[in-house]
Structures are given as structure tokens and as C-alpha cells.
Amino acid sequence: MPLVLNDEQTMLRDNARGFLSKNAGIAHLRQLRDSRDETGFSRKLWKDFVEMGWAGILIPQNYGGLGLGHVEAGVVMEELGRTLTPSPFLSTALIAASAITHAGNEKQKSHYLPKIAAGELIATLAIDETSKHRPENIALTATRSGAGYALKGAKTFVVDGHVADLLIVAARTSATPGETKGLTLFLIDSKTKGVNAERTPMVDTHNSARITFDNVTILADAVLGKIDEAWEALEGALNVGRAAIASELLGAGEEAFARTVRYLRERKQFGRLIGEFQALQHRAANLYCELELTRSVVLKALQTLDESFANAGAIVSIAKAKAGATATLAVQEAVQMHGGIGMTDEFDVGLFMKRVRVGQELFGDANFHADRLARLSHY
Amino acid sequence: MSDLETFRKDTKAWLEANCPAEMRQPPRSEDDTCWGGRRWKFQSDAQRVWLERMAEKGWTVPDWPREYGGGGLSRDQLKILRQEMRALGCRSPLDSFGIWMLGPALLKYGNEEQKHEHLPKIARGEIRWCQGYSEPGAGSDLASLQTRAEDKGDNFLVNGSKIWTSYADRADWIFCLVRTDPNSPKHSGISFLLFDMQSPGVSTKPITLISGASPFCETFFDDVLVPKHNLVGTLNKGWEIAKYLLTHERDMIGGMGSTSDSRSLGQSAAESVGLENGVLGDTVLRSQIASYEIDAAAFRLTMERAGDLAKVGQAHPAISSLLKYYGTELNKRRLELTMSAGGSDALEWEGEKSREGFTARAWLRSKANSIEGGTSEVQLNIIAKRILGLPGA
Numbered sequence: 001m002p003l004v005l006n007d008e009q010t011m012l013r014d015n016a017r018g019f020l021s022k023n024a025g026i027a028h029l030r031q032l033r034d035s036r037d038e039t040g041f042s043r044k045l046w047k048d049f050v051e052m053g054w055a056g057i058l059i060p061q062n063y064g065g066l067g068l069g070h071v072e073a074g075v076v077m078e079e080l081g082r083t084l085t086p087s088p089f090l091s092t093a094l095i096a097a098s099a100i101t102h103a104g105n106e107k108q109k110s111h112y113l114p115k116i117a118a119g120e121l122i123a124t125l126a127i128d129e130t131s132k133h134r135p136e137n138i139a140l141t142a143t144r145s146g147a148g149y150a151l152k153g154a155k156t157f158v159v160d161g162h163v164a165d166l167l168i169v170a171a172r173t174s175a176t177p178g179e180t181k182g183l184t185l186f187l188i189d190s191k192t193k194g195v196n197a198e199r200t201p202m203v204d205t206h207n208s209a210r211i212t213f214d215n216v217t218i219l220a221d222a223v224l225g226k227i228d229e230a231w232e233a234l235e236g237a238l239n240v241g242r243a244a245i246a247s248e249l250l251g252a253g254e255e256a257f258a259r260t261v262r263y264l265r266e267r268k269q270f271g272r273l274i275g276e277f278q279a280l281q282h283r284a285a286n287l288y289c290e291l292e293l294t295r296s297v298v299l300k301a302l303q304t305l306d307e308s309f310a311n312a313g314a315i316v317s318i319a320k321a322k323a324g325a326t327a328t329l330a331v332q333e334a335v336q337m338h339g340g341i342g343m344t345d346e347f348d349v350g351l352f353m354k355r356v357r358v359g360q361e362l363f364g365d366a367n368f369h370a371d372r373l374a375r376l377s378h379y
Numbered sequence: 380m381s382d383l384e385t386f387r388k389d390t391k392a393w394l395e396a397n398c399p400a401e402m403r404q405p406p407r408s409e410d411d412t413c414w415g416g417r418r419w420k421f422q423s424d425a426q427r428v429w430l431e432r433m434a435e436k437g438w439t440v441p442d443w444p445r446e447y448g449g450g451g452l453s454r455d456q457l458k459i460l461r462q463e464m465r466a467l468g469c470r471s472p473l474d475s476f477g478i479w480m481l482g483p484a485l486l487k488y489g490n491e492e493q494k495h496e497h498l499p500k501i502a503r504g505e506i507r508w509c510q511g512y513s514e515p516g517a518g519s520d521l522a523s524l525q526t527r528a529e530d531k532g533d534n535f536l537v538n539g540s541k542i543w544t545s546y547a548d549r550a551d552w553i554f555c556l557v558r559t560d561p562n563s564p565k566h567s568g569i570s571f572l573l574f575d576m577q578s579p580g581v582s583t584k585p586i587t588l589i590s591g592a593s594p595f596c597e598t599f600f601d602d603v604l605v606p607k608h609n610l611v612g613t614l615n616k617g618w619e620i621a622k623y624l625l626t627h628e629r630d631m632i633g634g635m636g637s638t639s640d641s642r643s644l645g646q647s648a649a650e651s652v653g654l655e656n657g658v659l660g661d662t663v664l665r666s667q668i669a670s671y672e673i674d675a676a677a678f679r680l681t682m683e684r685a686g687d688l689a690k691v692g693q694a695h696p697a698i699s700s701l702l703k704y705y706g707t708e709l710n711k712r713r714l715e716l717t718m719s720a721g722g723s724d725a726l727e728w729e730g731e732k733s734r735e736g737f738t739a740r741a742w743l744r745s746k747a748n749s750i751e752g753g754t755s756e757v758q759l760n761i762i763a764k765r766i767l768g769l770p771g772a
Binding site: 296 | 643649657658665668672673677678687690691701704760764766767
């Protein structure tokens with residue numbers, strides 16, 4: 001498949017860009033932050049997303065979705081990255097919808113997917129338990145109890161965790177932390193007794209929560225996919241999330257870069273435009289190259305998820321690592337090249353730096369993915 | 380079956396039937412790659428047969444038109460041919476500056492007579508070309524070149540000297556930038572000439588490099604007569620051709636690192652450094668290698684994307700500066716890591732075991748990548764001005 005967007009994908013990108021810049025620009029994020037909005041995103045805006053079909057972008061048409069691919073999902077994520085728009089698109093429409101589509105039984109799919117597509121259900125994957133992303137170290141236990149299971153433990157860094165209606169919880173049903181076997185996914189209503197979600201306000205003002213499971217008892221039909229053998233499904237859902245975040249990081253990095261290049265063309269010091277200084281020109285040119293490389297590898301990762309879902313692990317790790325590193329460089333250069341004004345809250349580039357730091361960390365930072373790639377390559 | 384699928388099937392079958400087993404091994408030295416020319420000595424029958432068979436198909440220059448000795452392949456077909464060659468591990472049948480640089484320039488700027496005269500000989504590996512660009516006083520500032528060609532009726536009279544002329548001592552012909560109008564501003568007044576290196580007055584002197592090899596020469600022109608029909612394009616308008624050719628040179632140099640090694644750096648490091656609990660014993664080196672592999676994969680995909688963008692007319696004309704800059708810096712990184720992984724073994728300069736210091740010499744050779752064909756700094760200048768639109772100095 002050629003590494004360019006086709007006409008429909010280009011149209012989706014243009015539409016998304018137009019809509020988001022008009023309705024959900026940086027001012028929107030500031031408004032949510034400054035009003036200390038309790039939901040953390042605009043339900044009205046989410047309704048607009050639903051009407052455009054975005055909530056069901058990955059969901060098959062027979063479950064009420066658009067049935068589009070990961071490239072399309074990535075196109076929207078990239079635009080959300082440009083505007084830093086908080087929304088449940090990542091948690092619900094991409095990761096949760098994908099997990100249920102791939103691992104769910106018919107009953108689960110026909111129950112949950114149409115609700116997600118219709119915007120009636122916020123759902124999220126609860127995975128991390130420590131401050132670094134180490135999915136094989138899951139220690140939250142689910143033990144047999146009566147006709148179902150009892151869950152004990154805690155999750156952290158759960159995207160949209162305090163507003164989610166449905167939690168997809170990765171739990172250990174056998175083996176020990178550090179092993180990829182013995183894991184099981186559960187679909188848990190967030191209102192179930194013993195579930196406690198506490199919002200953890202983050203540096204980027206996007207939603208995150210810590211959730212405790214205090215002997216939460218659920219029925220056996222809450223199992224999503226195979227008991228003890230959830231690793232593959234979990235990796236699948238995480239890969240969707242990683243590729244999506246990589247797209248968002250690309251969008252955020254490119255926007256920060258575009259703002260920086262504009263500034264280099266208009267800011268004068270020493271009687272000259274600062275963009276005339278070769279010290280800045282070369283750094284900007286290098287960053288441009290890094291962004292172009294990132295665009296290539298992110299697109300390839302998204303295409304691979306569409307073409308060969310089960311074999312996307314390595315390319316997704318490459319994309320996530322590259323996007324994390326590039327976007328980090330882009331926001332650092334943005335603040336430095338803007339000088340003092342880049343340090344002010346009033347100016348927007350700092351907001352990009354904050355979101356990129358969170359995106360870098362989410363579902364594994366560049367170090368995690370470099371390590372994962374090395375393991376996959378046997379060294 | 381679609382046309383392209385049929386093409387893939389036929390190509391695969393033809394390669395399997397026609398590529399000698401020896402030509403499916405990675406090249407072990409520079410001479411394992413055929414550069415052709417009047418004085419070329421084939422390393423083996425297999426090398427000769429492989430060149431002849433591929434030239435017969437037009438596949439030494441697969442995308443050139445058939446009438447000039449090419450294969451007439453579309454971009455899609457070319458991509459398939461390259462994929463199938465890679466899958467079988469086929470060596471390139473013929474490498475040359477005629478293929479990579481002069482050919483594309485002649486196809487765009489040459490007249491019919493020049494195309495018919497020179498292109499088929501390039502395609503068949505009969506004439507080996509060298510590039511007369513840099514001069515002792517004109518390196519990165521190429522347009523300040525001083526080699527002059529005076530109008531002498533039917534001929535030009537060429538005087539001056541070039542430097543860093545790759546393989547001038549082994550080349551049959553040269554494509555050469557000369558100043559034909561000394562009074563106009565430096566970018567005007569340059570012309571693009573072709574001439575035989577056996578012409579009276581041409582001499583070459585190899586330069587020994589830090590790698591111990593002498594791929595570059597000093598080249599001297601002392602009253603060399605060049606027939607006027609060897610002028611390519613318009614008199615005094617050679618700079619445009621020079622720049623066009625440079626973009627091809629940059630693509631060539633930028634792409635070098637990505638094709639030379641089929642095995643991953645991590646895997647070869649695992650052999651030399653050893654594994655502990657399944658991971659490379661040197662964990663700092665391991666993360667540097669992984670980080671390199673990530674960038675290398677992203678770069679390979681960017682070359683692929685640049686081709687796809689060109690096909691739909693969306694490639695930025697200065698994209699070759701990106702590929703040249705990033706590809707050569709990446710290649711230098713790869714060889715630094717190869718040296719690090721190889722430890723003291725990689726430092727051996729002579730002897731059978733090290734294949735006469737293959738790794739160390741390749742490492743040193745790679746340092747020229749970010750200088751030749753326009754330095755990394757020149758490429759960054761081009762990106763800053765032509766792509767980012769930053770104000771010029």
C-alpha cells in the first residue's frame with residue numbers, strides 16, 4: 001500500500017481539521033482547565049463527534065459504526081493532537097471499541113458496540129498499576145468466587161477513568177507478575193460496588209484516574225475473551241492505543257513546529273529576523289526531517305494494523321518510540337526558540353509541551369518501546 | 380490475476396532462473412560489485428553473466444525507456460523488481476555514476492543524438508563515467524568553480540583541475556562542469572560538458588584517504604579539446620543541469636546505508652558482544668542500537684514514502700536534501716555502532732580474519748558520506764530555505 005493518504009482519508013483529515021480548529025481549538029482546552037470542568041471534556045463536543053460518526057469509527061457497520069480503519073482513526077487523532085482537544089475518542093472509540101470488537105463474544109459486541117457508536121457509553125482500558133507502563137507486571141487479582149470472580153487491587157493512569165461507564169480491566173487470574181500468561185480481561189460497570197475512581201489531575205489537563213477495586217464481585221459473563229490468555233487481546237488493544245497516541249504526538253509535534261517556524265519568520269533581534277540565524281535554521285531543518293520520518297513510520301504502523309493486525313507489534317513500537325522522541329524534541333525546541341514568551345502560561349506552546357509529555361508516557365515511552373523492539377529482534 | 384501480480388510472478392521466476400547462485404551472496408569487497416567500463420575485469424564468470432542477462436532485459440536501468448537500453452518499467456513494476464531482487468538476495472548487476480547521475484540528467488537535458496550515443500553504453504556497462512564537479516577552491520561553494528572552457532570554433536579548449544573526482548583513474552568518460560563565461564555572475568556562465576578521459580591533456584592522480592583506499596582523484600585538464608556537440612543543454616546554463624544531477628547524487632548517497640546490510644545491527648552485535656538472559660551484554664550499546672534501528676526503519680519508510688509522493692506529484696523538490704542529510708548521518712551512526720559492537724576485532728587493519736580491515740575501512744569511508752555531494756550543513760541550509768521558507772542570509 002502506498003504511504004500516502006487516499007482521497008477519502010485526505011477529505012476526512014481536511015474535515016476534521018476544519019471542524020476542530022473552529023470548535024475545539026486551544027481556547028477550548030483552556031476553558032475546560034480554567035473552569036476546572038468536572039467531566040474533563042465537553043459532552044456537547046463529544047455529541048458532535050458522535051454525529052460525525054467518529055465514536056464508531058472503528059466499529060463494524062453491523063454494530064452501528066463506520067467500519068473504517070486505523071489509518072482513518074489515526075488521521076483524526078493527529079488532528080486532535082494539533083488542537084490538544086480532550087475527548088473520549090482515544091479511550092472509548094479506539095481502544096475500548098477495538099478490544100471488544102476483537103475479543104468480545106456476540107452478546108458483548110451487540111450489547112456494547114452500538115452504545116459506544118451512539119455516544120451512550122464511555123469506556124476505557126485499565127491497565128497500568130505502577131508509574132511506568134509494564135503490562136506483564138499486572139498484579140491486580142481476580143479470583144474465582146461463587147459464580148464469578150472477585151477483583152482486588154488498583155489501577156493508575158486510567159484515561160477517562162473517573163467518567164467511564166465501562167471499565168475493561170486487565171487482571172491476573174493465574175501465574176505471577178512478570179508473566180504474560182495468566183491474564184484475563186473483564187468488562188466491569190464502573191458503578192459496581194467496591195469500584196472507586198479518583199481523578200488524578202495531570203499536567204496536561206486531560207483525564208486520568210486512579211481506580212481501586214476492593215473485593216469487587218462480578219459474574220463470569222464479564223470475562224472478555226479467553227480466561228488466562230488475554231495477552232494477545234491486550235497487546236492488540238494496546239497497539240491500537242499506541243499507534244493512536246503516536247498519531248496524536250505527530251499532530252502536536254507538527255503544530256508546535258509550525259508555530260515555531262512562523263515565529264522564526266517574524267521575530268526580530270539584533271536588527272534581523274531570528275530565522276536568519278544559521279544556528280536556529282539548522283535545528284529547525286533537523287526537526288523537520290525528524291517529523292517527516294515520524295510521519296512515514298506512523299502511517300506505516302496504522303496501515304499494518306489495518307492489513308495484518310496480529311503482526312503490528314514491532315512497527316507500532318517503532319512508531320510510538322519515534323513519535324515520542326520527535327514530539328519531545330519539537331516541544332523543547334518550540335519553547336527554547338520562542339524564548340521567554342514560550343515560558344508563559346498565556347502563550348500556547350507550553351500546553352503542547354505538557355500534552356506531549358503525557359503522550360510520551362502513555363502506553364510505554366520511547367525507552368519502553370526501544371526495549372520491546374530489541375526483544376522482538378532477539379538482542 | 381492483475382497485471383502487477385503477473386509481473387511479480389514472472390519477475391520472480393526469471394530471477395530464480397537467471398541470477399547465478401554466486402550473485403545471491405552479499406558483496407564482500409568493493410570489486411564484488413560490477414562497475415563496468417572499458418577496463419573492467421570481471422571477478423568471475425557469474426558476475427559477467429549476471430550483467431549480460433540483466434542488460435539484455437534492460438534491467439540494469441529498469442525505469443529508463445527501452446529505446447535507450449532501459450527496461451521501460453513503471454514505478455510500480457520497478458518497486459516489484461527491487462522487492463523480488465531483495466527477497467532472493469540478488470546483487471546489483473551494475474553500479475555506476477552513469478546510471479545514478481548522468482543518465483537521469485541526459486534523459487532530461489540531452490539531445491536525441493547524445494541520448495542514443497551514451498545511454499545504451501551506460502546500460503550495458505561499456506563506459507564508466509566520473510563526475511567533474513568539485514575543485515580545490517570550490518567545495519561546498521561549488522558554483523565558484525574556475526575550470527574554464529574557451530570557444531575555439533568547433534571545439535572547446537578546457538583548462539583547470541578538479542578534485543574528489545570519484546574513480547577518475549578508472550573512468551572512461553567524464554561529465555564536467557566548466558566556466559564558459561568568466562564575466563557573468565557565478566551561477567550563470569557554467570556549462571555541462573562530456574568528454575573522453577583518454578583525450579590528450581587529461582591526467583589523474585589518486586588521493587589516499589584515511590581508509591587507505593583511493594576512491595577519489597585529483598584530475599587535471601591541460602589544453603583538452605572537446606568537440607562542441609558534447610555540450611549538454613544550453614551554453615552557460617549548465618548550473619540547472621548540475622543541480623538536477625545533484626539531487627540524484629544525493630538520493631544515491633542518502634540511500635547507501637539502508638541497502639548495504641540485510642542483517643540487523645542488533646543481531647550482529649548479539650554475536651560479537653554476546654547475550655545475557657536474552658539481552659545484549661552491553662545494555663548501553665543495546666539501547667543505542669535499538670534507537671538506531673528505530674530511526675533506520677523510519678528512514679527506509681521515508682524513502683519509500685518519498686517515492687510514493689513523487690508518483691502522485693506531491694513530493695517536495697528539495698526532499699532529496701532530507702534523504703541525503705538523514706541517510707548519511709544514519710550511516711555514520713551505523714558504522715560507529717558496528718565498531719563499538721566489534722570491539723578490538725573491528726580495529727584489525729590487515730589479514731584474512733578481518734577481510735583486510737573491512738569494518739574499519741568501511742567505518743572510515745562512511746565519514747565522507749556527509750561531505751560528498753553537498754555536506755550535511757549545506758543540506759540543512761537548503762531545507763531551511765526551500766522547504767521551511769526561513770529568511771536567507
